Amino acid sequence: MSNEKSQTTIIPHSQEPLVTRHYPTEAQLEEAIQKAAIAQKAWSQVPLKERIAIGYKFIEEFRSKADEVPMELTLQMGRPVSQVPGEVRGFLDRANYMLSIAESSLADVSLADSDKPGFKRFIKRTPLGVVLIVAPWNYPYLVSINSVLPALIAGNAVLLKPSPQTPLTAERFASALTRAGVPADVIQVLHLSPQLTTFVVQHPSVDFVSFTGSVVGGQAVEKAAVEAKGFKGVGLELGGKDPAWVRSDADIDYTVAELVDGAFFNSGQSCCAIERIYVHETVYDGFVDKFVDLTKKYRLGDPTQSDTNLGPVVSVASGERIRKQVADAVAAGAKALIPEDLFPIAKAGTAFVAPQVLVNVDHSMEVMMEETFGPVIGIQKVSSDEEALKLMNDSPYGLTASVWTDAAGNPESEAAFLKFADELQTGTVFLNRCDYLDPALAWTGVKNSGRGVSLSYDQLTRAKSVHMKIKTT
Numbered sequence: 001m002s003n004e005k006s007q008t009t010i011i012p013h014s015q016e017p018l019v020t021r022h023y024p025t026e027a028q029l030e031e032a033i034q035k036a037a038i039a040q041k042a043w044s045q046v047p048l049k050e051r052i053a054i055g056y057k058f059i060e061e062f063r064s065k066a067d068e069v070p071m072e073l074t075l076q077m078g079r080p081v082s083q084v085p086g087e088v089r090g091f092l093d094r095a096n097y098m099l100s101i102a103e104s105s106l107a108d109v110s111l112a113d114s115d116k117p118g119f120k121r122f123i124k125r126t127p128l129g130v131v132l133i134v135a136p137w138n139y140p141y142l143v144s145i146n147s148v149l150p151a152l153i154a155g156n157a158v159l160l161k162p163s164p165q166t167p168l169t170a171e172r173f174a175s176a177l178t179r180a181g182v183p184a185d186v187i188q189v190l191h192l193s194p195q196l197t198t199f200v201v202q203h204p205s206v207d208f209v210s211f212t213g214s215v216v217g218g219q220a221v222e223k224a225a226v227e228a229k230g231f232k233g234v235g236l237e238l239g240g241k242d243p244a245w246v247r248s249d250a251d252i253d254y255t256v257a258e259l260v261d262g263a264f265f266n267s268g269q270s271c272c273a274i275e276r277i278y279v280h281e282t283v284y285d286g287f288v289d290k291f292v293d294l295t296k297k298y299r300l301g302d303p304t305q306s307d308t309n310l311g312p313v314v315s316v317a318s319g320e321r322i323r324k325q326v327a328d329a330v331a332a333g334a335k336a337l338i339p340e341d342l343f344p345i346a347k348a349g350t351a352f353v354a355p356q357v358l359v360n361v362d363h364s365m366e367v368m369m370e371e372t373f374g375p376v377i378g379i380q381k382v383s384s385d386e387e388a389l390k391l392m393n394d395s396p397y398g399l400t401a402s403v404w405t406d407a408a409g410n411p412e413s414e415a416a417f418l419k420f421a422d423e424l425q426t427g428t429v430f431l432n433r434c435d436y437l438d439p440a441l442a443w444t445g446v447k448n449s450g451r452g453v454s455l456s457y458d459q460l461t462r463a464k465s466v467h468m469k470i471k472t473t
Contacts, residue, residue: 004023006022007191008020009165009167012077012315013351015316024191026199029199032190033203035185036159037205039185040156040186043156044155046155048106052102055098055102055153058095058176058177058179059099062172074311075304076165077165077166078267080305080309080310080311083265087139094149094437094455097439097440098439098455102150102457106125108122108124118469120468121465121467124466125461125463126155126461126462126464128207128460128462129156130158131151131158132159132200133147133148133158133210134210134213135166137163139270143237144160146443148173150456150457151210151460156460157187157188158188159188159190159200160173161191161192161200162189198224201221201225202224203228204229204230206232208459208460210234211235212238213238215239221234235450235451235459238271238397238450239399240273240275240371240445241369241397242275243277243391244274244276244402245277245382245403245420246259246283247385247404247406247413247416249410249413250404251406258432260291260295263377264310264375264377268374270435272434273435275371275378276361276378276379278380278387279379279380280388296342298310300345300354310375312351313351313375318374319351322353322372322373322374322375323348332365334358334361336356336357337356337357337359338356342354353375358377359378359379365378385416389420395447397448398425399428399449400426400430401426402433426445427443428441428444437455
């Protein structure tokens with residue numbers, strides 16, 4: 001909730017206010033940006049080994065207060081408190097990995113092997129300058145670390161704008177960084193309205209923008225950047241409508257358990273959550289029965305309680321949008337398999353949304369084409385790999401996709417998977433797993449899922465070629 005001067009975070013499960021943050025004026029923003037630009041020059045001159053050492057110290061500082069994170073994050077965005085430690089572990093794992101590859105990723109690329117006598121050539125990786133990072137609320141630590149830490153280690157200054165739903169996450173992140181030794185002006189948290197965000201995006205001293213969020217939000221950032229003077233770099237991590245294909249030879253018990261979790265963890269509020277499943281006709285009925293049985297076992301309720309494993313969605317407005325998508329699908333012929341009375345807490349006017357499994361779905365329905373971002377899954381029967389591939393690619397999104405098959409020791413199944421890996425129009429293709437980001441693999445999307453590569457130093461540095469003629473004749 002926001003007005004022109006401030007924003008207030010509303011606790012999803014209670015609808016009570018949690019914290020309020022006031023927006024800066026444009027003059028205050030101007031000062032913050034100029035401080036960042038000046039501080040970045042000095043920070044970039046700090047030897048890389050020292051910046052990396054500060055990065056490891058940051059991990060220690062964050063870990064020292066990690067016990068405070070679960071309840072704080074639960075109150076901000078509604079994930080069950082018992083599930084938050086998983087995000088903290090992933091956050092620290094990604095931080096450690098990015099630090100472990102920093103020297104090799106940022107080292108000069110020598111061309112000595114091909115240099116002619118009298119010449120020396122190499123390629124440097126240099127920082128961009130001031131980087132604005134616009135972070136989401138659904139995984140605020142996991143997603144922020146992908147850009148914030150590599151940006152800083154590469155020698156950039158960072159302006160970190162958190163979601164109004166999770167303002168405390170960015171403040172905690174920045175506090176650990178400054179305690180570790182990052183200068184205060186090099187990492188600044190900015191709480192901003194949409195208008196002020198545009199101001200920062202378009203500022204001539206801001207060199208790059210990394211945005212994670214909705215397609216609409218990404219379009220707004222892209223438009224603002226295009227309208228700015230000069231040519232500003234923009235990285236966009238946007239939505240998904242991630243599909244799964246269950247082949248006839250899949251291990252059904254294993255696959256059901258993995259896909260139920262992939263669809264409903266964090267109440268389905270993940271850009272790479274499973275949102276549509278295609279199942280071979282020969283195993284379809286058994287798959288759906290097992291999927292429904294497992295879904296009915298979820299405990300939807302107060303996320304601050306340790307026995308809750310499904311919390312509210314982020315807001316009442318989000319809940320109403322999700323319920324409408326389900327109702328529209330049912331009106332168009334879909335069948336809902338989870339009785340509403342199993343989850344009496346899930347009522348209109350609240351942020352509690354019951355998990356739902358829909359069958360008799362097709363691509364004329366929004367629930368199979370547009371991002372739900374909630375605990376809802378559509379399951380469609382198909383007859384072949386060819387049909388599944390066509391349906392999986394029939395989407396405006398392309399973030400991840402998964403194929404479930406007995407590939408171990410089965411040349412035909414492995415060949416089938418590799419064909420999907422080649423032909424799926426997505427940034428990541430999984431075999432027998434889903435809803436996961438491997439720190440060692442590029443995270444990227446195609447189509448409306450965005451552009452650019454995060455969890456990488458490439459996007460946050462520029463190549464500078466150095467060509468030396470050492471002697472003349």
